[in-house]
Amino acid sequence: MNDVVVRSLGDDEFRAANALFYGTLHVTPPTDEQWERVRDVYQPGRVLGAFDQQLIGTARSFDAELVVPGGARVPLAAVTGVGVRADRTRRGVLSALMRHQLTDFADRGMVAASLYASEGEIYGRFGYGIGTRFRDCTVHRHRARLRPGVPSGGEVELVTSIDDMRRRLPEVYDRLPLRPGMMTRGAHWWPGLFSMLHRQGGPVSAVVHHGPDGPDGFAVYTVDRDAGTGGTMRLLDLHYADASAFAGLWRFLLSVDLIQEISARHRGLDEPLELLFTDPRACETKEVLDESWLRLVDVESALAARPWRGEPLVLDVTDPVLPRNSGRYRVGSDGVRRTDATPDAQLDVDVLSMVYTGAWRPSALVAAGRITVREPTTADRVDELVLTRSAPWCGTFF
Ligand SMILES: CC(C)(COP(=O)(O)OP(=O)(O)OC[C@H]1O[C@@H](n2cnc3c(N)ncnc32)[C@H](O)[C@@H]1OP(=O)(O)O)[C@@H](O)C(=O)NCCC(=O)NCCS
Incomplete structure (x- = not known):
C-alpha cells in the first residue's frame, strides 16, 4: 500500500x-x-x-x-x-x-463524525460505533383506527411539485426542535433528497403540517400503485415538532384513499406509532437495525458537551486511530476532565460512541465483553451515569 x-x-x-x-x-x-x-x-x-x-x-x-x-x-x-x-x-x-x-x-x-454503513463490519475498526438505531414498520391502513384520545392535529397542506418542496421543506426542518441523535440539514444535504425524489418513477407528494405557531412538521411519500388491492404508500421522510404534529400527519396519511399499507422506514425506536391505534398490531415492525454510526473525534469535548448523572467514574478510553484521545477521563455530574486515577471501566472509542448517545446500555456492553469494569457493580453505576430520556434517532439518511 x-x-x-x-x-x-x-x-x-x-x-x-x-x-x-x-x-x-x-x-x-x-x-x-x-x-x-x-x-x-x-x-x-x-x-x-x-x-x-x-x-x-x-x-x-x-x-x-x-x-x-x-x-x-x-x-x-x-x-x-x-x-x-x-x-x-x-x-x-x-x-x-x-x-x-x-x-x-x-x-x-x-467533535464527531458519523455515517450510515452499507455493511456492519466495515467501520468499527476506525472507531465508529452504532450511535442510533431505527425500525422499519408497515402500517396496515384498514386496521389502523386512531384511538379517541389521539390529538386532532392541525391543517395539512399538500405540496406536489419538487421545486415547491425544495423551497418549503428546509424552512420547516430548520424550525423543528431536534432531539438527541438528530443533525442539522444544510446546503450539502438537501440536494441529495431532491435528486432522489426526481429519480422516483411516479409522483412524489409532500404535506406540511400547520400548528398554532405555523409549519411544524412535514411528510414526503410516494405510492406504488396496485389497482387490485390498493397501493403501498412509501414514507420517505417525516419530521414533526410535537405530539400534535405527529398525530396530525399520521391522521392525514391514513386518510389518503386507495392505499392498503404504509411503509414507514428508518423510524426512531421509541416513536409511539402503534400507540395511536386501537389495535397496536396495525403497526408491524419489520426490522430493527443500526442507523447512524458515530465516531467521537475529540473525546474530551464530546464528553463535556453532554450531561452526566451521579457519582463520577473514571473511563479509560483507547483510540488507536487518533491516539490523542486515548487516556483516562473522570466523568460525572460535576463535569469532565482528564485524570491519572485508577479506571473504573475500560473501553475502545467505538464503544464509547455507543454509550455516549444512549443507544446502548453500558451494562449490555459489559455483558457483551465490550466494556471491562473494575468490579461487577460498576456496570450499574455506568448505566446511571449515561442515563438518557429517549432513544437517540438520526432520521437523516446520507
Ligand atoms: C467497503 C470498502 C470501501 C472497503 O474498502 P477496502 O479498501 O477493501 O478496505 P481495506 O482494505 O482498507 O480494509 C480494511 C479492513 O477492513 C476489512 N473490510 C473492508 N471491507 C469489508 C467488508 N465489506 N466486510 C468485512 N470486512 C471488510 C478488510 O478485510 C480489512 O481488514 P484487515 O485489516 O483485518 O485485513 C470497499 O469494499 C467498497 O467499496 N465496497 C463497496 C461500496 C461500499 O460498501 N462502500 C461503503 C459505503 S458506506
Missing part, C-alpha cells in the same frame, strides 16, 4: 469520484442532467481521492451539527460517498482514506 496517495480532490474531480462511488454500489452514475441536481452534495474541500496510477477510491463528508443528549449541538462531519474500486479492494485503500479523513477532522476541530 506504499504507493497509494490520498489527497483532497478539486471541484473538477468530483464527478469522477461520484462515478467511482456509484460503480462500487453497482448503480448507474448520474446523467448530465441528474449530476446538475446532485453536484452540490459535494462540499468543496471535503472530498478525498485515493490514487495509484489513477483514482481508485474516494470518501467525502459535509459539515453539519449533531444534537447530543441534553440538547447541545456539536460540529459534526457527516461521512458518505465511500467506495474503493472493485479491483483494488482489501489492500488498505479504505484504511488510508479513513486515517486521512479522521486526522483532517481532528485538525479542523470537528
